[in-house]
Amino acid sequence: MTERLPGWRDIPIGGVAFKPSEEYKTGDWRVFRPVLNKEKCNRCYLCHFYCPEGAIKVLDTGDIEIDYDYCKGCLICVNECPRGALESVQE
Ligand code: SF4
Numbered sequence: 001m002t003e004r005l006p007g008w009r010d011i012p013i014g015g016v017a018f019k020p021s022e023e024y025k026t027g028d029w030r031v032f033r034p035v036l037n038k039e040k041c042n043r044c045y046l047c048h049f050y051c052p053e054g055a056i057k058v059l060d061t062g063d064i065e066i067d068y069d070y071c072k073g074c075l076i077c078v079n080e081c082p083r084g085a086l087e088s089v090q091e
């Protein structure tokens with residue numbers, strides 16, 4: 001008999017950070033920074049949802065903006081962007 005894997009109803013509700021904690025600026029921890037190439041971005045917002053710091057804002061124009069005061073340079077956004085629109089650049 002195969003073990004039943006948990007379904008989505010079994011998984012506890014998690015949290016997503018949509019804005020950074022403004023108590024501490026964490027951007028100076030960074031070794032690499034993500035840099036956006038607007039030409040390649042299709043505004044899918046996966047980077048916004050994946051960023052654990054809430055450091056990628058969606059502007060009223062629909063563009064995204066990276067807040068370097070809080071981006072720690074984990075590069076999850078670079079890894080998850082399906083269009084290669086984010087490049088990692090050494091500080
Ligand atoms: S994941 Fe990539 S394509 Fe999607 S909004 Fe972010 S930068 Fe743009």
Ligand code: SF4
Pocket residue numbers: 033034050051052053054055056066070071072073074075076077078
């Ligand atoms: S490098 Fe990490 S902290 Fe910085 S914007 Fe991307 S996902 Fe957020």
